[in-house]
Amino acid sequence: MADRPFLAQSSKPNDESLQAALGPAYGDYRAILGHTTAFARDWTFTRTGGWLLKIHDRKKALLYLIPLNQGFRMSMAIRESEREAMLRDPALVSVHEAISSARKYPEGFALAFDVDGQSAIGPAELLITKLIAERA
Numbered sequence: 001m002a003d004r005p006f007l008a009q010s011s012k013p014n015d016e017s018l019q020a021a022l023g024p025a026y027g028d029y030r031a032i033l034g035h036t037t038a039f040a041r042d043w044t045f046t047r048t049g050g051w052l053l054k055i056h057d058r059k060k061a062l063l064y065l066i067p068l069n070q071g072f073r074m075s076m077a078i079r080e081s082e083r084e085a086m087l088r089d090p091a092l093v094s095v096h097e098a099i100s101s102a103r104k105y106p107e108g109f110a111l112a113f114d115v116d117g118q119s120a121i122g123p124a125e126l127l128i129t130k131l132i133a134e135r136a
Contacts, residue, residue, distance in 0.1 A: 081134075086134075098111055
């Protein structure tokens with residue numbers, strides 16, 4: 001699943017090409033977009049990683065959606081205070097290990113979740129919902 005289908009600058013993703021590339025994970029991709037309707041979205045191209053979708057509030061990125069073959073990666077950075085709140089939240093116990101072991105960068109603690117359309121996306125969706133509430 002790790003291969004990135006949109007590596008050429010001329011191949012900016014659209015709904016049709018995303019549905020073909022993401023395969024069974026396309027429904028999960030649309031679900032994440034549904035949770036983030038209040039945020040701006042911009043497709044960004046990097047020479048090393050290709051196209052990715054930045055979902056942000058005009059000041060800070062909420063998360064990045066990176067298309068992969070037959071799936072996508074959700075990547076985000078959470079602040080120290082957000083990390084502490086999430087580690088205290090019993091509803092997020094299924095992602096506590098990922099949160100507690102996240103590497104710290106200047107932007108925050110880096111988290112990434114691969115979505116393949118086969119595994120439950122519920123914990124990642126809940127994390128995003130909690131993150132949105134924390135930043136409100």
